[in-house]
Amino acid sequence: MxxxxxxxxxxxxxxxxxxxxxxxxxxxxxxxxxxxxxxxxxxxxxxxxxxxxxPGAVYIICARLSVNNIDLSLVNFAGEVVRDKRTKFDSAKADASSFPGALTSAIRAFLEEAGVDPSHVCEIGVAAQGVVETETGQVAWSPAFSGRKIPIVAPLQDAFAAECYISNDTNMITEALHWSDPSRYSGTFAVIMLDYGVGMGLYLNNQLFSGASGTAAEFGHANHIPGGALCRCGKRGCLEAYLSDYALVRAASHLPEDTDPVTIKAGVSGLAQLLERAGSGDADALDTFQEAGRVLGYGIARVIAMIDPKRIVLTGAAVRAFSFMEQSMWEGLEEALVADLRNNFSLDVMPWNEDFIRSGLIAQSMERLDKDFLGAASQRSRRIGRADSEELSA
Amino acid sequence: MxxxxxxxxxxxxxxxxxxxxxxxxxxxxxxxxxxxxxxxxxxxxxxxxxxxxxPGAVYIICARLSVNNIDLSLVNFAGEVVRDKRTKFDSAKADASSFPGALTSAIRAFLEEAGVDPSHVCEIGVAAQGVVETETGQVAWSPAFSGRKIPIVAPLQDAFAAECYISNDTNMITEALHWSDPSRYSGTFAVIMLDYGVGMGLYLNNQLFSGASGTAAEFGHANHIPGGALCRCGKRGCLEAYLSDYALVRAASHLPEDTDPVTIKAGVSGLAQLLERAGSGDADALDTFQEAGRVLGYGIARVIAMIDPKRIVLTGAAVRAFSFMEQSMWEGLEEALVADLRNNFSLDVMPWNEDFIRSGLIAQSMERLDKDFLGAASQRSRRIGRADSEELSA
DNA sequence: GTTATTTTTTTTGGTGCCCGAAAAAAAGTT
DNA sequence: AACTTTTTTTCGGGCACCAAAAAAAATAAC
Structure with a gap:
């Protein structure tokens, strides 16, 4: 340039x-x-x-935490991934309290292998599944730590000179969308993730929104149908009780509703099987998807009424089943919401891609860099020009 | 100082x-x-x-539009109301398209009476009921204009040198709360208005939120109970169909559900009557309030799950009936939401006060003044100190 | 081949906003 | 009267930025 x-x-x-x-x-x-x-x-x-x-002046580190792994990426100032590594951390065996130490040493080893001096790293971003408290830098509840509260940011901050932060994975997907195509994903939009659970990311007024205590956008439990299906949270009529993979398998196989979600070996294989059944015309599978679609429509109606997003993005592993849910989804939306409000948004159905989480971490880190180092410059431009923001987004 | x-x-x-x-x-x-x-x-x-x-250097004008009146206030730079005036505008008789002109002349006359030169007015804020498009400065739908779309900001901007804006009345109440007690009402909170309709104001991440097209926070229609009560929007199971004054009267008097809301003479008197019945132990009235409370609980559950506010404020004319709804409201909330999420917020029940709308307009105007004139100073403080924001709020 | 034209980059000489240090001002204390 | 304390003002200077002029490096025209 x-x-x-x-x-x-x-x-x-x-x-x-x-x-x-x-x-x-x-x-x-x-x-x-x-x-x-x-x-x-x-x-x-x-x-x-x-x-x-x-290329070598400033680096960012992205860490993605899952149940068994720590996935690290080294990213340069241009936003390009320079190096990748997967470190095992079996949370079933190891004590969760040893995790912060394990993460720090994994990063240290990773940097050494890459031949990068830790002092050249200026941002470390962590993405975790579950309930993440951004403010305090802790994982409040996550399947990876069997529900225990684990501090992440403070230990990293102590070990490295970099700025560290942690965020929810769905939030990172939301951030990634904005980063990858700001003209399409700006202002106010919502991302709905259909997966093991049902999550949501909210981008409101051009910033990521995570609520007062960081637990906003609990889309999976924001629905409530009185007397509806039993959810693993113990309540009835949550969206998750219709849409998550265990719920789909449970419904299509007529399992008793109090079957422990864990014993329903749903996941990727269960969903694939269900898709196959639906593809070959199995009535139970088709009915299940249809019901799920209708409830999804209710949920979308709720998001629109409450948030009024310009766009709603549907993603996650389960979007592969979207064709079986689409019609009933629109019906559910129509049933639940007056037309005036219904027509103000567009729906994107996006095939699920794990890399989005990393992109989101990169995007977030870049923005934080911007704020910390180039803050003065961006303030300047804001002060002077409120005109063509198009030019700025170029 | x-x-x-x-x-x-x-x-x-x-x-x-x-x-x-x-x-x-x-x-x-x-x-x-x-x-x-x-x-x-x-x-x-x-x-x-x-x-x-x-005192006399800079003035703000606040205008509140209702079905029959234009209520104007002259406010000085210290935020004190100097003068008040009510101007009649019978929207039933006059043509809605003549409204912008009527508003301009009302303001001009008001200033003349007050002996204030129009050039000393630097902000004009307008609050209207109904659906307001803040961005375009129009009233998209309002009972005051029998549903017609009326531009407000542009005509004002042409007539006066001041900065002009328009906003929804519930949003102004939200702003007023933040202004009146920032330590209590900051960050992320929600205001629920129980009135003729059921409205909501959202304050997210320390700013008023109104959605992509300005129609967010449609709390009254964000609920959906499949097969529930008929709402005047034509759908079933909206919160409004249980909680608004016409719905309460309809339910307590066993009127057919397709009775035109307008013919149900609800309003203040209908509600007062209903309160009296409930107070003297009338079973129908008590049942109605109980059902309304339960549905309100569902709605609050939804707000918490989606937005995760620190605080929810309940206000509007119908809060006088809160004591009849409280128990079932908590029951509804418990039925709809898992305890982990339920315990993170506090509820304020606030007696309704019309003046809040004006306070909100004042607050909003002050903040806009800040941005336009003192922008440089506030940016400065942001750049330098991220420390004790307490001191700043003092 | 020289001159004119176009576009980008650099230099120069400010201007405006803000700060730190020191001084001045206006009280109270000893 | 001398010292202390607190607020306000003055003074010199630094930083970020800009407008205008100059320089640089190419092409176009004659």
Whole structure:
């Protein structure tokens, strides 16, 4: 990118851009590409000298926690993943309280292998399943720690000079969407995850929303149908009791409703089996999906009435079954919500992709970097120009 | 307030405060109280010279629109109401399209009576019932205009030099709460209004939330009980179909469910009558309130699961019936939501007061003034100090 | 091949906002 | 009267930014 473009984007004068970039060049944070000549289509005039972020100057670390693994990624300042690693942590065997230490050493080992000095890491982002308290930097409840409350951010902060944070995985998907396509995913939108549980991510007024105690967007339990199906939370009529994979298998196989969700070996295989049954016309499977779709419609109605999102994104492993649920979903939506409100949003159905969590961590880290280091610059542009935000998003 | 305090609050150095205040003194926007000596308890040292906002320098106008009236208030820079006036506008008789003109002339006449030059007015805030599109400055649907879409902000903007805006009345109540007691009403909280309809105001992440198209927080229609009571929106099982005054009267008097809400003369008198019946032990009235309370509990459960507010405020004319609904409300909440989520919030039941709408307009106007004129100062303090926000809120 | 034109980058010389340090002011204390 | 305390003001300076001019590096025109 040329200096003149940077000036356009940040709304700083060419003079200021020169001053700042020459500072950054001295610090080695950016590089000038004078040697290579990409010969742009530009006709005449002094050619632009392109600048790029120095690849090795600043790194970000992304950690994704699942039941058995710590997945680490080393990301450079340009947002490119440089290196990946999976470290085993069997939460069934090991004591959950040893986890923070295990995470710190895993990161240390990872950096050593990559030959990166820990002092060059300036952000460490962690994504976990379950209920995450962003403010206190703890995992309040997660299947990975069999429900125990584990502090994550504080131990990391002690061990590394980097800024550390932790967030919910669904929230990271939401952030990833905004990062990958800001023109489509901006302002106010909702992400609904159909998986083992049923989660939701909310992006409101151009920022991630996680509620007063960080447990907002509990879409799976935000529905309530009096006297409805039994949920593993103990209540009746939750969305999860119709839509999560164990609930789908339970309903389609006519298992007693108090069957322990764990004994229903649902997961990926159970869902695949159910999809097969539905594909071959099995009435029980089709009925189950239809009922699930209707309840999903109710849930979407609720989100629209409460939040009024521009867009709702449906994703998670279970979207593969969307074709079996679509019709009844629209019917449920129509049954539950007046047309005026119903027509103000669009629905994206997005095939599920695990990498989104990492993208979200990258996006979040980048934004935090922005705030911490370039805060002054972004404030400037905000103060001066409230005009064309299009140009800014480019 | 003394200069030294201003420095503390804004995190500016005493030198800068002196520079800025002497500017403002020259401009006549603030006054120095050197003559009066309030003899504070301060022991020694150079006495503080208190500064105050100049009463006549800058004015705000607040306009509240109801079915028959335009209620105007003139507010000075200190947030004190200087003058009030009610202007009739019979929306049943007059054409709705003549309303913007009527509003402009009402304001002009009001200013003339008050002897205030229109150029000294720097904010005009309008609050309306119904569906308000804040972005476009229009009333999209309101009982006051029999459902017609009326532009409000543009005509005002043309007629006056002031910054103009329009907002929903429930949103203004939400803003008023934050303004009146920021320590209690900050961060993320919800306001539920029980009235002719059932409205909600959401304050999320320290800002008013109104959704992508400005129609968020449709609490009255966010509930859905399959096969439930018929709502005037045409759907079944909305909260409004149980909780609004017409629904209460309808249920307690066993009127057919398709009775036109307008013919049910509910309003204040209908509700008062119902309260009397309940007070004297009328079983139908008591049952009605009990059912309403249970459904309210469902609705609150939904808000908690979706939004996770720190606090929920219950207000509106119908809170007078709260004692008849309370028990079943808690039962409904317990039925619909798992305890972990249920215990994270507190409930305020607040007697309804019409003045809250005006307070909200004042608060909103003040905040806008802050942004427009003092933006630089507040950015400064944000950049420098992320420490004790308590001091700032003082 | 020289000159004009176009476009980007750099230099120069401010301007405005803010701060720290020191001084001044206005009291009380000893 | 001298010292202490607290608030306010003055003064010199730093930082971030900008406008305008100059420089640089290419193409276009003659």
């Amino acid at each position: 040329a200096r003149i473009d940077l000036g356009q984007i940040t709304r700083l004068s060419p003079a200021t851009v020169t001053a700042i970039t020459s500072d950054l060049l001295d610090q080695g944070l950016i590089l000038s590409l004078e040697s290579e000549e990409p010969k742009t289509h530009q006709a005449r005039g002094r050619p632009r000298t392109l600048l790029k972020l120095a | 003394a200069r030294i305090d201003l420095g503390q609050i804004t995190r500016l150095s005493p030198a800068t405060v002196t520079a800025i205040t002497s500017d403002l003194l020259d401009q006549g926007l603030i006054l120095s109280l050197e003559s009066e000596e309030p003899k504070t308890h301060q022991a020694r040292g150079r006495p503080r010279t208190l500064l105050k906002l100049a």
